[in-house]
Amino acid sequence: MPELPEVEVTRLSFASQIAGSTVLSAYLGKPLRWPLQCDVDDLKGLTVLGVRRRGKYLLLDLADGTNPAGLLLMHLGMSGSLHFKAWSKNAMRTALGKHDHFELVTHKGILKLNDPRRFGAVVFAPSEQSAIAQKLLGNLGVEPLSDSFDAKQFHAELKRKQTSIKQVLLAGELVVGVGNIYASEALFLAGIRPTTSASKISYPRVVKLHAAIQDVLARAIVKGGSTLQNFSSAKGENGYFQLEANVYDRAGLPCLVCKTPIKRIVQGQRSSFYCPTCQKP
């Protein structure tokens, strides 16, 4: 499910509410992608300082009193979502739901990770420099909405890639956060076919792609992300960007620009959608 916009929308929807809270207890459901890497009870008493995002990961910074105490890395996989419920009068903790696999009870409210397919993860790392954190975050590309995402550098890096532009975007090794929806959408906006060899895209076209990636991700965040089946923010709000998709999940339907039927192909076992007229090899 969640690509960068959905993860950022999730972060924005609960970060200020959980910041400064103390962990009262924590619970695990079925196994996620990786083990937590600490005893779940070791989280008790720690303070959640705030919530950052790196790529599609959320990072909850933890402290023990005034001392840094590591961080929780959370990933939503394909089908995950977080939900935060502030305490209300007479509220009680309830049992974990069928697909709730992690729960953090704090004195400000309860954070739950719901993830039917369990491709997501919650991992404790003692610091951002620790081996486990570096394994998960160390090879991530640049943040697309930051100044470090530079068109000239992007072009130079694409020159070295021997595969299609769609697969390079999905790999997240050059630039993070662009998943299957937004890769197809950004390539449409840039007029580039997903099958085009990354190394053969001219600099002016890379400049267009660079702008398209930033544009589509930023607009998706404003729209609350894309809700296909089960994504919602930590407040339970759905996203609406899928209604603005030009090509994603529109196989056979007319291109909104030129009326040519949208094509669906498979690359790396993932669907790609494109307009054969608007997007050039």
Added chain:
DNA sequence: CACGGATCCTGATGGC
């Protein structure tokens, strides 16, 4: 090293 494919898991959907 870089690439392509298989793989983890559950649920929704469509054809027969």
Added chain:
DNA sequence: TGCCATCAGGATCCGT
């Protein structure tokens, strides 16, 4: 209604 096949927002691991 049931059964089966296919597909789904990700990304790691393994073989070549």
